[in-house]
Amino acid sequence: MTQTNRLEGGQIDRNTSLSFRFDGRSYTAHSGDTLASALLANDVRLIGRSFKYHRPRGLLTAGSEEPNGMVELRTGARKEPNTRATTIEMFDGLEAYSQNRWPSLKFDALAVNDMFSNFLSAGFYYKTFMWPAAFWEKLYEPIIRRAAGLGSLSMEADPDEYDKGFRHCDLLIIGAGPAGLMAALTAGRAGADVILADEDFALGGRLNSETFAVGDHSASEWAAQAVAELSSMPNVRLMPRTTVIGAFDHGIYGAVERTGDHLPSLPAGKPRQILWRIYTQKALLCAGATERPIAFENNDRPGIMMASALRTYANRFAVTASQRVAIFTNNDDGHRTAADLHAKGVRIAAVVDVREDAPSSYDYEVLKGAQVTNTKGRHGLSFVEVSLPDGSARTLDCGALGVSGGWNPNVHLTCHQRGRPVWNEAMAAFVPGADLPVCMSVAGAANGILSTHGALQSGAEGAAKALDLTGALPDLPEAEDAPIAQTPFWYVQGCKRAWVDQQNDVTVKDVKLSYQEGFRSVEHLKRYTTLGMATDQGKTSNITGLAIMAEVAGKSIPEVGTTIFRPPYTPVPIATFAGRMKGQEFHPTRLTPSHYWSKERGAVFVEVGNWLRAQWFPLPGETHWRESVDREVRQTRASVGVCDCTTLGKIDVQGTDAAAFLNRIYANGFAKLAVGKTRYGLMLREDGMVMDDGTAARMAEDHFVVTTTTANAVSVYRHMEFVRQCLYPDMDVQLISTTEAWAQYAVAGPNSRKLLQKIIDPEFDISNEAFPFMACGNVTVCGGLRARLFRISFSGELAYEIAVPSRYGDALMRRLMAKGEEYGVIPYGTEALGVMRVEKGHAAGNELNGTTTALNLGLGKMVSKKKDSIGSVLSEREALVEPDVLRLVGIKPLKPEDKITAGGHLMNTDGPVDAAHDQGYVTSAVYSPILNSNIGLGLVKNGAERLGEKMRLVSPLTDLTVEVELVSAHFVDPEGERLRA
């Protein structure tokens, strides 16, 4: 294919020839092209089908505001739907497909929708598909979803990587047009730390689209020189291909840098996009302006584009949409496009100007006081019908029509913190209001200053003001300073189907209809018609919609209201927000000191918070997890087992007031705990509910080691710091977490002492007499390694916990296994741990569920009334202490094989099964290989007094009813003889 619409000049690299495919057909392009410019160069005007009516559509713009020219980019897992052809930087081998058409772009079966447009007008969803309700889900929605809509997803995981990053600067300049470049030069030369970000791959903004001079150079040459100077400044960071997507609190900006989208494939390890969080002292918004269309009959035909876009394609990309072009304008800027195209050799069919006093031209015909009344052409524009002031009509033969309705400042980011733009009557457009985001100011066209000179000047002044620069401003280059008068002209009267929002297929008539049907607020208008709610967020349509509504209501535009904008400025892939936090890296993984050894042993792991813990250790031949877990429980209770309990939170509490501090933290007393002893501690929330439990070991008069549950390690530490800093600031107490520093293993079972005696150096006596139940102390192991020993038991067996510095944890586990061989020592995982604690009747996470008090858990007596502790006062509230409150009990099925279900509810043996007769619920359920029965723990009304009672365990959801008996929660060794042995 030859590029039949390629012109002379432009900023493309004609020495490179890139090949690309659109809908399977091959074309060529140059480096510096976008997909849009390359398609136009190859005379492709039809790009896709519209959202609702499946009308043929082409390109409307040359920038990120594009509502129409959307394609599916790339193939396979990398397919990206709804990508604007106007922002896709050309690369060799690019593949794109048109979307929302079937079976083909030129013949789309669903174009039949266009013939039924009367049924698809504003609010058609609400009107048409109301009844019957069941039809919505099964019939209407699937059909609508297939017919309406945009591109399709690949349904495969995104194979690319995305990064997040953080940058800081003094001044963030958003947009690198004349205002942004001049601001960056001003700030950069003054030595300020500047980031200049622009969504385009070529910095320069409109300067790259214009032919006029800036100083002694063409506009684009001046931009290139400015960029070169800025690149040489170490204090200026240029960020092309970077869209600032949002303005957040206190000078934080979100920005998406497309680091890899312009590459045929990503180099290994490189991200496709980076989501930057930019922290800045000041921000200067230089986002420019967007040309607005005029609505007229059949204004959506491929070939009908914004006049400024035609100029961009001609001047920057050396492309014309057609060899014969007409212009429809209400302002002088439209004439500029005609002049530029004419100079490039494009035939100008005519300039249609709605103004009677429009300027004339020697080069082409100007139809003054004229309006475009209709257009013709099957898959693209062929003719334009014009009505002249004398009532006569003309038909213009042209393949493209440039439309210019004036310019709207890009105020989007000024609205991100509730800021409302204000109506500027002189330019008939919204400009930034007074309540801007903190630290933001606005310069150039974004602030309603539409001339190049004005943009340069306001950029320089804006930077100087933002940074409090005192010196003289840099000399500004000479540039055009034409006044731009904008007299509003929104749509041609009498049109039947004139598009306002081309992406969501909203017409002038839809806007009027919605008003007639009572939707008087702009927000309602948007939601009823879906105007401005597509992926372009109405960048080319919102103001026009508002203007039409104002006209129908007989009000001024500011009276009708404004519409404000939310982040992101342009669509952002979800993957960009995820960054590296996906798959296994979704959150950090914490490994225990015995992890690598456990892996060698073939352990099955379970996630506990961020930790990976061994759940059980299957032996060869064990095919069901229960076999492994039952064996681990039996062997531990029969001889000895070892479990990694490093994950329990450990907090070092030191200071002369350490004991007094623990007295406040825990419901039970710690002041009198002897050095060398450990005590179980119950921690309440201030509302009297149990927060956490654990142990505190008194290593010295002024030194405790506190343990927390694995799940609450972080929140308990935070709570303790709150109590220390906010409640008792004059207590001499210091806290630090030591969770990671020590590898801590539970060694449990009747042979645990014998095993430990082989590890602990002989000078330490750990006999029952010298080191009784709840003792603690410092010891050495394996010939001198410092270690801590605690005689505490979660399993109910004779048990210890031994801790060594984490780096030796792996070696200690191997040593314990080797030395314990004669006792048949086994490692056990969290499942066996859980079984044994239920057998022993210890409350754990399932019972400490945020709704239980100490009394509920059978620990009511632990709450000391003689001291002040967190939660003690509110734990005595009437409702929490009445006789009928839930109490922890054991639950045993009458038939041992009947399964107990956690979450199941308990009902009396007779009577209805409903909430009103609920007696309590099961919190934990396991199979006990010791009792050869399923067992459970539960909370039952007045349960402590009801042991021996028969009940029904029900789960109405699963039709389960099991006959159970309430028993003591201490299934195993209720007297605690084993753990004291």
Add this chain to the structure above:
Amino acid sequence: MIINHPLLGPRDASEFTYLGDAALIDRPDWQAENAADAFYEYGYLRDNPSGEHQELWYHEAGDRSWLVVTRNTLTHEISKVELARDVARARGRSK
């Protein structure tokens, strides 16, 4: 949001954990006659001002300081940041 930490300077709010009203510093006397009512109010009743609000933030990913942040709930403007420990002492809390 940025919280201007009294020791460390401006830090991103994502480093902090929010607790709530700084009235939580004023924990009632457990031995007072009306202790039950006072703790009920302390635990459950909060002002919800439209405007300046003193609140507790914890620098969890930082130096572990609890801070009292005076923030305007309408604008997010932060007008004052103090170490909670200093505030607690100034409000008469000791040990």
Add this chain to the structure above:
Amino acid sequence: MHDLVAITALGGTEPRVDTIAGVTCTEVPGVALASVAARLGEEANCVKALGDLIEAPTPEVGQWAGATISAFWSGPDQWMVEAPFESHEDLPGQTKAAMAGTASVTEQTDGWARFDLSGDNISSVLELLCQLDLRKISAGSADRCSIHHIGCFVLCRTPEHFSIYGPRSSAGSLHHAIVTAMRSAL
């Protein structure tokens, strides 16, 4: 002398080294750590005793100082003392003696994994990892921050040499984050 063999935070017997485009990330297991927190009312004495221990002025907020034994600020009236593991495995004991009751001292040696970054252009790696304002960081800086949701300390030894401390149990995730950022940025 005991006969247990240590493993590094990443689970090896030798420290892990990764070099990408001139920047090297080295796992550093050879460091002993002890936390120091001043006792109430002893803050001034603690600062003096710590200064004597590290033979340098006790570091201010956000700083580290010292030579063989050094310390970095970790919170109000709190510091972390660092020394070579080979020669100072009993750093907590030595520190406790040196502080002479002015501070609470806690062994932290194996609470942390350390990765050192050396080479040019480290800041382009760090800006993908943490929110710190790198413009304010110079030799002597010590900052706590969050790296991929892992609470870390970042110490600038020189602009060409940084140390990152993260919790030992998360060493694998932290190492992955660092090396991934190196591949991305360099």
